Amino acid sequence: MDGTALIYSHGLLHTVHAKTSHGLIRGSDRYRILGAVDPANAGRDAGEVLDGRRRDLPVFASLQEAAAQGCRPDFLIIGIASAGGRLDPEWMPAIREALQAGISVVCGMHEFLSDQPELAALAAASGARLVDVRKPKPRTELHFWTGEILSISTPVIALLGTDCAIGKRTAARMLTEACRAAGIRSEMIFTGQTGWMQGGRYGFVLDSTPNDFVSGELEHAIVSCCREQQPDVIFLEGQAALRNPSGPCGSEYLVSGGARHAILVHAPARTYYKGWEHLDLRIPPVSSEIELIRRYGAEVIGLALNTQKLDWAAAEHWQAQLQSELGLPVALPVEAGVEPLVEAVRALLSAR
Amino acid sequence: MDGTALIYSHGLLHTVHAKTSHGLIRGSDRYRILGAVDPANAGRDAGEVLDGRRRDLPVFASLQEAAAQGCRPDFLIIGIASAGGRLDPEWMPAIREALQAGISVVCGMHEFLSDQPELAALAAASGARLVDVRKPKPRTELHFWTGEILSISTPVIALLGTDCAIGKRTAARMLTEACRAAGIRSEMIFTGQTGWMQGGRYGFVLDSTPNDFVSGELEHAIVSCCREQQPDVIFLEGQAALRNPSGPCGSEYLVSGGARHAILVHAPARTYYKGWEHLDLRIPPVSSEIELIRRYGAEVIGLALNTQKLDWAAAEHWQAQLQSELGLPVALPVEAGVEPLVEAVRALLSAR
Numbered sequence: 001m002d003g004t005a006l007i008y009s010h011g012l013l014h015t016v017h018a019k020t021s022h023g024l025i026r027g028s029d030r031y032r033i034l035g036a037v038d039p040a041n042a043g044r045d046a047g048e049v050l051d052g053r054r055r056d057l058p059v060f061a062s063l064q065e066a067a068a069q070g071c072r073p074d075f076l077i078i079g080i081a082s083a084g085g086r087l088d089p090e091w092m093p094a095i096r097e098a099l100q101a102g103i104s105v106v107c108g109m110h111e112f113l114s115d116q117p118e119l120a121a122l123a124a125a126s127g128a129r130l131v132d133v134r135k136p137k138p139r140t141e142l143h144f145w146t147g148e149i150l151s152i153s154t155p156v157i158a159l160l161g162t163d164c165a166i167g168k169r170t171a172a173r174m175l176t177e178a179c180r181a182a183g184i185r186s187e188m189i190f191t192g193q194t195g196w197m198q199g200g201r202y203g204f205v206l207d208s209t210p211n212d213f214v215s216g217e218l219e220h221a222i223v224s225c226c227r228e229q230q231p232d233v234i235f236l237e238g239q240a241a242l243r244n245p246s247g248p249c250g251s252e253y254l255v256s257g258g259a260r261h262a263i264l265v266h267a268p269a270r271t272y273y274k275g276w277e278h279l280d281l282r283i284p285p286v287s288s289e290i291e292l293i294r295r296y297g298a299e300v301i302g303l304a305l306n307t308q309k310l311d312w313a314a315a316e317h318w319q320a321q322l323q324s325e326l327g328l329p330v331a332l333p334v335e336a337g338v339e340p341l342v343e344a345v346r347a348l349l350s351a352r
Numbered sequence: 353m354d355g356t357a358l359i360y361s362h363g364l365l366h367t368v369h370a371k372t373s374h375g376l377i378r379g380s381d382r383y384r385i386l387g388a389v390d391p392a393n394a395g396r397d398a399g400e401v402l403d404g405r406r407r408d409l410p411v412f413a414s415l416q417e418a419a420a421q422g423c424r425p426d427f428l429i430i431g432i433a434s435a436g437g438r439l440d441p442e443w444m445p446a447i448r449e450a451l452q453a454g455i456s457v458v459c460g461m462h463e464f465l466s467d468q469p470e471l472a473a474l475a476a477a478s479g480a481r482l483v484d485v486r487k488p489k490p491r492t493e494l495h496f497w498t499g500e501i502l503s504i505s506t507p508v509i510a511l512l513g514t515d516c517a518i519g520k521r522t523a524a525r526m527l528t529e530a531c532r533a534a535g536i537r538s539e540m541i542f543t544g545q546t547g548w549m550q551g552g553r554y555g556f557v558l559d560s561t562p563n564d565f566v567s568g569e570l571e572h573a574i575v576s577c578c579r580e581q582q583p584d585v586i587f588l589e590g591q592a593a594l595r596n597p598s599g600p601c602g603s604e605y606l607v608s609g610g611a612r613h614a615i616l617v618h619a620p621a622r623t624y625y626k627g628w629e630h631l632d633l634r635i636p637p638v639s640s641e642i643e644l645i646r647r648y649g650a651e652v653i654g655l656a657l658n659t660q661k662l663d664w665a666a667a668e669h670w671q672a673q674l675q676s677e678l679g680l681p682v683a684l685p686v687e688a689g690v691e692p693l694v695e696a697v698r699a700l701l702s703a704r
Contacts, residue, residue: 083497085564110491110564136562139462144436145598147631209489211566212437212559213464213597242646246497247567248603255600279499288647295644296595 001199003074005031006066008094011040012080013049013059016308017272019165020108020194021079025050025057026170030201031106034073037063037088037094045247051334063097075131077106077197085110085134096122104129110191132215133193134208138184142209143216148223149258154231155348156222157301158259160238160250160293162266162283165272167333168238169195171265171304175345176235184349187231189221191239201225205238208248212324215256221256240267242292243275245281254296262298263341264289267306268318286322299330302329302344353551355426357458358385358418360446363392364432364673365401365411368626368660371517372546373431376523377402379408383458386425389415389446392565403686404485416450417521427483429549437462439485453586456481460545462560464585486560494561495568500575501538501610502678506583507700508574510611512590512602514618514635515626518608519685521547523617523656526690527550527697528587531657536701539583541573543591553577553632557621558591558601567608574609590617594644597627606648613700614692616641620670638674654681654696 007025013036014301024033025046035058036046042065047055060066063076076098082088087109089238098105099122108112114120123130135312137144159172172188179186190200192207202225204217222234236259240249253259266286273281290300303322307315315332323330329340359377361370364387376385377398387410394417399407412418415428428450428661434440439461447465451474452456459465466472475482489496494599511524524540531538540554544559554577555571574586588611592601606612618638625633642652655674659667667684675682681692 046626110562147597147628148632149597150631207564208460208562210560211601212599213561215597242603243607244605245499245567247564248607249563251594251600251603255595255597276499279502281499292647295640295647 001032002030003032004034005075005077006034006060006063006071007036007046007077007079008074008091009079010088010091010094011038013041013046016165018080018186019140020055020077020081020197021046021203022050023169023198024079024193025055026173028197030197031075031077031199033057034071035066035068036079036226037061037076063094063101063103067101073103075104075106081111085114086312087111087113095119099126099128102128102208106131106132106133106197108133108197109257110134120222127259133196134205136210139210142213142346144213144222145219147255149219149256152223152226152258154226154234155261155352156234156236156257156259157345158236158238158250158253158257158298160253160262160264161241162286162289163241163270164244164246164273165274165304166267166270167265167304171263171333171338172235172237173198174333175263175341176281178342179233182346184342184345185230185232186235187225187229187235188235189218189225191218191237195237201207201215201238203247207247215252218252218257232349239275241283242289246273246276251296254298255294260298262293262300263302263304264293264300265304265306267308268322269309270306290326300328301332301348302341304331304333304338304341306317307332307335354382354386355384357427357429358386358412358423358425358669359388359398359429359431360443361388361390361431362440362443362446363390365390368517370432372429372433372549373398374402375521375546375550376429376431377407378525380549382549383427383551385409386423387411387418388431389413389428389482392556393557404458412574415446415453415455415660419696420517425455427456427458430460434461437639439463439465439468447471451475451478451480452482454478456483458483458485458521458656460485460549464565479559481611485548486557488562491562494565495572496565496647497567497571497608501571501608504578505611506578506586506608507613507704508586508588508611509607509697510590510602510609510614510650511656512605512616513593514613514616514638514641515593515622516598517626517656518619519617519656519658523551523612523615523685523690524587524589524663526685527615527693530690530694531585531687531697536697537582537584538587539577539579539581541589543570543589547589555589559599567604570604570609583595584701586670593625593635595636598628603648606645606650612650614645614652615654615656616645616652616657617658617676620674621661621666622658639678642678652680653700654691656683656685656690656693657682659687
């Protein structure tokens with residue numbers, strides 16, 4: 001572990017903008033999460049804010065309040081997204097306060113803390129570190145695709161989604177843990193900054209990688225994981241969606257990452273690509289996404305539903321309907337776990 | 353124009369490794385090409401080496417020999433590819449010689465000239481410049497996708513290919529020129545380093561762009577071109593291939609770049625993805641590629657054939673066969689021009 005951490009979510013902890021915070025509340029092997037700093041939710045429990053389940057993670061109004069209550073973390077992690085991955089000027093007071101107190105700041109934006117002379121000076125003065133998770137590796141450390149993936153016999157399952165911010169990483173993590181609990185040696189390849197913050201050992205930050213190296217970095221992560229851990233199955237954290245116009249992604253997993261199987265994460269109540277409602281950009285039907293994935297040579301073996309804006313009855317209705325319509329197991333991960341998908345994975349492994 | 357240039361191709365001018373050289377021999381609006389430096393082909397004409405057509409571009413054995421014959425360019429352009437986009441140590445003597453003589457060096461590798469202290473010192477001493485075409489823009493200058501592309505009514509046609517190094521850029525350039533000659537106001541968006549070297553005004557180097565910005569840079573190039581030039585049609589230079597495992601590319605053009613139509617470049621004699629013959633990685637059938645493109649919402653309106661390893665009879669046979677099999681116009685650009693595709697573009701425009 002790198003140390004203890006508070007999550008900074010700038011009053012947005014209860015919103016989808018805080019998906020990095022949500023991932024860290026669900027669990028991290030890199031940082032021991034102590035709680036959150038979020039004035040709008042101060043006094044509550046961060047787990048309760050997320051999904052109603054207490055996790056003994058207090059939410060403080062400020063770093064100062066946390067310190068007054070004896071909570072002095074090693075790190076402050078920026079747990080919110082901004083438009084364009086920019087550093088929001090409104091976060092600066094909290095970042096400065098942390099650095100002045102010697103607390104290192106972890107940030108997954110495209111704009112880097114270490115490029116801000118003022119922050120670099122504050123960090124240097126107090127001995128705090130600036131951790132820019134999306135800073136790309138130097139080119140000499142990046143990998144090209146070699147074809148080594150073809151020698152891997154471990155089944156690779158991609159967690160793809162019909163949209164961004166829909167639960168691909170969460171489903172991948174839950175599946176990895178549930179499969180392990182069921183005696184299946186499972187590993188997850190992270191592909192985003194939150195996955196890194198959660199302590200993923202194998203993976204890379206896909207969206208900040210120069211395009212030419214995406215397939216090679218993906219291959220390298222999978223091959224290294226297989227060689228070192230010899231798992232029974234590997235889950236790949238997907239990014240975006242195959243046809244999301246703001247940045248399509250997914251075919252790399254199927255053609256370069258050797259994923260012959262996929263699990264599709266879908267939100268039945270979401271009609272438009274998130275953030276593009278005003279442009280009438282509609283998410284295609286699930287069946288058409290499954291067919292597109294099939295054209296890339298991979299088979300969808302199950303669905304995971306994001307139940308955002310659905311009550312329990314509606315969620316169960318969609319689960320039953322999609323199950324019968326597609327003839328595939330459909331899980332409600334957050335509400336009811338991923339058991340149906342663990343069964344699908346087990347069936348896949350025993351059929352080999 | 354930036355100035356005069358000699359192309360450096362390190363004895364490989366007659367091979368597919370020199371595809372950047374080949375593009376520059378075909379034409380550049382950025383550099384006035386004076387000839388090439390290539391010991392293996394010294395004394396010949398660079399155009400003749402390329403495709404048998406003289407272009408009055410002498411090939412010299414060295415920069416020294418060029419200078420002895422009165423040829424003193426402003427730039428030396430590295431016109432060959434290397435494994436992994438590395439700077440090949442074997443090129444260094446020629447690069448040093450250029451810099452010492454005050455000749456600037458242009459390079460499209462992933463490894464940068466300006467990162468080599470020795471070269472930077474030589475350039476500084478002589479006043480020569482180091483032009484690293486693949487050096488990414490600072491993040492603050494990169495664009496995210498905004499959806500502005502949806503307001504563009506100009507037809508956008510993507511030049512996709514069934515493989516890398518198959519003639520997508522050449523076909524795009526020929527089509528742009530042929531359409532202009534036919535009275536159709538045409539623009540081309542470049543997406544690679546050679547396109548930049550050829551003087552493309554709109555475009556970006558896709559493969560060195562951080563993945564998150566690819567769709568936005570593409571959109572920005574198209575929208576800027578439409579606003580400023582108001583063309584009748586836009587051709588997009590494709591990269592790689594939708595299912596090339598070493599780096600799939602193409603869906604960005606269809607889902608983010610607003611391309612509703614595509615022209616597919618195909619090499620009938622190529623069975624395997626170039627460079628992956630030893631791994632038995634086969635190129636899928638053309639019909640399956642057309643269907644995959646259709647799944648992304650775009651229609652293939654014609655084919656351009658790369659006739660590598662085909663004699664004239666075989667080329668004509670493939671042209672006729674694919675034409676009848678697919679019901680699409682099929683051009684042999686290098687041998688017979690792109691007229692059948694200009695007709696397809698004209699039909700598309702008049703049907704609107």
